[in-house]
Amino acid sequence: MAELGATLTVFLVAVVAIGVVRWVGDTLNPVQLTVPERVPFAGGFDPEFHAWSRFHIRWYSMALLFLAFDMEMVFMYPWAVVFVREGMISLVEMLMFILILVVGIVYTWRERGFEWS
Amino acid sequence: MSPAWAVALVGVLLMVSVYLVAVMETIFGLRVSGVRGYGRAWALPMSRAALLLSQRRSVTERPDAQAWALAPALLGGLGAVALTAIPLAAGVEVADVDAGIVLFGAALVQVMVAVFLHGWAANSLFPVLGAFRMAALALSVSIPFSLVVITTALPAESLSVGLIISSQESLWNVVRQPLGLPIYLITGLGFSFWAPLQLPDARDLSGGTSAEVSGAALLVWRVARASILVAVAAMGAAAFLGGYLGPWLPGWLWMAVKTFGLLAILVWSGHRIARPRMETAVKLGWTVLLPLALVDVFVSGALTL
Amino acid sequence: MRDLLARLAVGAPVPVFPVAGGGTREALARLRLRPDVHLVDTPRHAIVLLVLGEFPPGEIAGLAAVHDMIPSPRVTVHWTPGGPRDDVPRSMRVDGDDTALVAALSRVAGEVLSGTRASEPPIRPDVDPVEWRGIGPYGHGGKGMTGGTPFGRPLAERAPDRDGLELDQLSVTVGPWLGALPPGLELGIKLQGDVIQEVEIHPPAVTLERPDGWVRALEVPVPVAELELDRARHHLVWLGEALRVHDLPALGQRTLRLAQGLTPGDRGEVERVLAEVRRTGIYRLALRGLGAVDPSQVGGLGPVARAAGLEDDARLDDPTYQELGFRPVSHRGADAADRWRQRIAEITQSLDLAGRAGDRTAFGDGVVEGPRGRITSDGILPGAVTVDLLPELLTGLEWGDAVAVVWSLDVDPTGVASRSSPEGAAA
Amino acid sequence: MSGIVDFLFWVFAVAAVVTGWLVFRTDSMVRAAYWLMASFVAVGAILVTLDAQFLGLILILMMAGEMTIMAIFMVMYMMNPAGLNPMTMVHQHRTAAVAGAGAFVALALVGLLADFPDRPAPSGTDPTVDLGVELLGESMLVFESAGVALLAVMIGAIALVSKRGRYGDADEGSEEPILEKTE
Structure with a gap:
């Protein structure tokens, strides 16, 4: 814990420092904008709608694949630490685990899950 | 290390190296565009910063103002945190944590959140498109990224970056796992959304997540983004090039040389390699980098035994 | 503090947002090479709004909106042949060449940064697009879950989607002054997520760019060396701009620099640069398989047609070119990558022809092979046809891919104007 | 220390609880997802x-990706994803309140009444x-079944979501469900 105290402090100071720079900028040039100055840029025409809409991502199958692989990464860290100690068995075991998951990638690729346009 | 020293050290290092990244970017740009005379490059980043500070910050019609303010601060904070996980010389480590590479990985993966918020918050078409690009890009590179970083922990039998460096006494990891460093650098470019993988802030989106940002807000965003690149390069030097290890020169100098060498490669590749299509980037992550990273894990693992 | 910042900021290139009308292709390319000027892609990053070139009569479409988007301090500079226009108040006019322009840009930027020149106020009135304050249960203009005009704009409408879902469809007009598209090109698009569902071409916001050298060749024979150097220069400028949009601005600058004062003797340097473009992997990473055209639709479109495998070239029928042993280069893929390859191959071919042509002349009987395709005396330019290809080609593409396809076609929005009457172009 | x-x-x-509460107090799907992430990050910090x-760190590492995916899917499927029109994130107030209070009481009772083993880990492990x-020893079977x-x-x-698979469109030959009530 003690070691991460310094990290936490560094994080907070960095966040505050960036906030201060932004604040200095706002003090030098106060942000009081009229309506036309706030129109979002799309090349010269006012947007008809809010840009926040139900955004259809085409890579949702990739996102689902990621969820499964992210779980796998959790196992990898402790595995790496004991790898040398446990020897061949750890290699084979992880190989089995990964190969099972690779089937998932191959399947997604075959179903054209990485393509969207 | 005491928090006060940590803040001073990381602060100075980040400021110096972010400035150098900006200088490098200019020099490589001039070189590739065929102009000689790089003297101007040294003062240019300062002038640019002054110009941005003299401009007013932009606000769109109905943004998520808090998220917009948070995004650059979070991004810069993450760059600083990532740097604390890395020993800068023998024994000079801000956070000597057992799970050092997990700390580094956690900081880097959170970059996705900062960039997504930065684009989403503007409530404008192109920044929003950039936000979703960052999500797709980061999800595609994060698994191979974690895999190659974990592989460096195999010979060290530890997740501590300090021990990973000292395990390279006899042989650097770049030799032990030749696939590791290239995959690390490509995925690192993805996390720092730096050219050629600057898809979220690309020109085809007129600047993407920063298309609606100006003034001091744009300045801090660019600085924060460069700080991530610096952290990536420093970790690359530590995990693959033996960090501060090396003959004759003092350790911190070796670390600096290696870090700036990697930074030069990263910045250089932005001017020399084309930006891939979004779909190509996603496919590259899942069908090329991920299988290669797995090969890397098992081949290097088998060789370590 | 402000003075110190202003003094420091003078060392930086002036960020300029260009609103480029007709006839400014070359001028923009030259400006991109100036170290003291930085042409930016979004008005938010600019200090100076530069209005250059020719526009249809009446107000310049979108100019006032773009002007107001530039964060203060902002200032407008006109570099138009017709003199200052009244759409932008207190505008400053520059006469003279690029050097005068660059000097003026640096000067006004310095003035407006240090405060000796006041920042321009917004042009458009400070009123909400739709009355929304105080309307509805929360006073924000909205109604229910998705109705009303919260904060002045409605939410996107729903429409069925290719994947069988019914999700939001966002209609938006992009351009005419979008850094990612050729200046003046204005598209009405419908987006679902990042994929384009529908494209509508709007009239261009710029006047017709008459390729004078080429139009002259319709009537009188013109030296081949001149024409071919012009062609190579055109393609090099195209390459420079396209590389910039593909985020390789430094390589793009190098290409644009080559286009200045090009001679057949530059061939070695040209080839080195083209090899560097190839080595970036741009074909494989960014272009391959995108925007394949149907060869039957691209007749007369010069490089676009030849990239689709057609031996379509007015030079084949010209006796001078026959004498020079001209054979058109062609590619077969018909996609964006092949269009890039085609133009790149034509650059060296043109330099070669220009070197061998001596003082021979060609054309002069009503048909000319221009850099974008066949120009005939009926006045319709190839740009008109290229723009017509867009709705079909862009539908179903991710936005970035669509931008790549637009550039690979070397779309000339002003071509549309060549087809319609001047009144039509202005509308 | x-x-x-x-x-x-x-x-x-306190941060974990407050950010968890904020998840239900915002109108924006993105904010809701990232408040939840903030809550998890606070738990990781604990x-x-x-x-x-x-x-702790691996929790923070994982939540970035997971919560971004959650934000993205919520933006994709929820009407009014940014909450431009105010709405409430909470439904079935009574059931929710009863369930919440019940769960709190149960967990608090466990915390207060259970007899936790007092086995301080030897330092240095x-x-x-x-x-x-x-993972590699006794729990190997669990690990591989995972x-x-x-x-x-x-x-x-993937089978559920992919529409354009290699066997053609997933909804080929299917009919839209009839949404109108038939009298």
Whole structure:
């Protein structure tokens, strides 16, 4: 814990420092904008709608694949630490685990899950 | 290390190296565009910063103002945190944590959140498109990224970056796992959304997540983004090039040389390699980098035994 | 503090947002090479709004909106042949060449940064697009879950989607002054997520760019060396701009620099640069398989047609070119990558022809092979046809891919104007 | 030192609860997802203060991707995803209140009444190592079954969502459900 105290402090100071720079900028040039100055840029025409809409991502199958692989990464860290100690068995075991998951990638690729346009 | 020293050290290092990244970017740009005379490059980043500070910050019609303010601060904070996980010389480590590479990985993966918020918050078409690009890009590179970083922990039998460096006494990891460093650098470019993988802030989106940002807000965003690149390069030097290890020169100098060498490669590749299509980037992550990273894990693992 | 910042900021290139009308292709390319000027892609990053070139009569479409988007301090500079226009108040006019322009840009930027020149106020009135304050249960203009005009704009409408879902469809007009598209090109698009569902071409916001050298060749024979150097220069400028949009601005600058004062003797340097473009992997990473055209639709479109495998070239029928042993280069893929390859191959071919042509002349009987395709005396330019290809080609593409396809076609929005009457172009 | 750790523990604990509460107080799907992430990050930080560094940090690492995916899917499917029209994130107030109070009481009772073993770990052990040994030793079957379960999840998810698979469109020959009520 003690070691991460310094990290936490560094994080907070960095966040505050960036906030201060932004604040200095706002003090030098106060942000009081009229309506036309706030129109979002799309090349010269006012947007008809809010840009926040139900955004259809085409890579949702990739996102689902990621969820499964992210779980796998959790196992990898402790595995790496004991790898040398446990020897061949750890290699084979992880190989089995990964190969099972690779089937998932191959399947997604075959179903054209990485393509969207 | 005491928090006060940590803040001073990381602060100075980040400021110096972010400035150098900006200088490098200019020099490589001039070189590739065929102009000689790089003297101007040294003062240019300062002038640019002054110009941005003299401009007013932009606000769109109905943004998520808090998220917009948070995004650059979070991004810069993450760059600083990532740097604390890395020993800068023998024994000079801000956070000597057992799970050092997990700390580094956690900081880097959170970059996705900062960039997504930065684009989403503007409530404008192109920044929003950039936000979703960052999500797709980061999800595609994060698994191979974690895999190659974990592989460096195999010979060290530890997740501590300090021990990973000292395990390279006899042989650097770049030799032990030749696939590791290239995959690390490509995925690192993805996390720092730096050219050629600057898809979220690309020109085809007129600047993407920063298309609606100006003034001091744009300045801090660019600085924060460069700080991530610096952290990536420093970790690359530590995990693959033996960090501060090396003959004759003092350790911190070796670390600096290696870090700036990697930074030069990263910045250089932005001017020399084309930006891939979004779909190509996603496919590259899942069908090329991920299988290669797995090969890397098992081949290097088998060789370590 | 402000003075110190202003003094420091003078060392930086002036960020300029260009609103480029007709006839400014070359001028923009030259400006991109100036170290003291930085042409930016979004008005938010600019200090100076530069209005250059020719526009249809009446107000310049979108100019006032773009002007107001530039964060203060902002200032407008006109570099138009017709003199200052009244759409932008207190505008400053520059006469003279690029050097005068660059000097003026640096000067006004310095003035407006240090405060000796006041920042321009917004042009458009400070009123909400739709009355929304105080309307509805929360006073924000909205109604229910998705109705009303919260904060002045409605939410996107729903429409069925290719994947069988019914999700939001966002209609938006992009351009005419979008850094990612050729200046003046204005598209009405419908987006679902990042994929384009529908494209509508709007009239261009710029006047017709008459390729004078080429139009002259319709009537009188013109030296081949001149024409071919012009062609190579055109393609090099195209390459420079396209590389910039593909985020390789430094390589793009190098290409644009080559286009200045090009001679057949530059061939070695040209080839080195083209090899560097190839080595970036741009074909494989960014272009391959995108925007394949149907060869039957691209007749007369010069490089676009030849990239689709057609031996379509007015030079084949010209006796001078026959004498020079001209054979058109062609590619077969018909996609964006092949269009890039085609133009790149034509650059060296043109330099070669220009070197061998001596003082021979060609054309002069009503048909000319221009850099974008066949120009005939009926006045319709190839740009008109290229723009017509867009709705079909862009539908179903991710936005970035669509931008790549637009550039690979070397779309000339002003071509549309060549087809319609001047009144039509202005509308 | 332990005073600071206690202080941080309470700071993170309060942060975890407050950000968790904010998830239901916002109108924006993105904010809701990231408030939830903030809550998890605070829990991760608590774990770190309790000297479970690896678990705490890995929680923070994982939540970035997971919560971004959650934000993206919510934006994709929810009407009015940014909450431009105010709405409430809470439904079935009574059931929710009863369930929440019940769960709190039950957990609090466990915390207060259960007889926790008092076995301080000997100093010098690395929990990560123990975890690894456990995974590769006795819990190997669990570990490998997790792999198979994850594969099943992947294939199931892809089979459900992919429309343009190699066997053609997934909804070929299917009919839209009739939404109008038939009298």
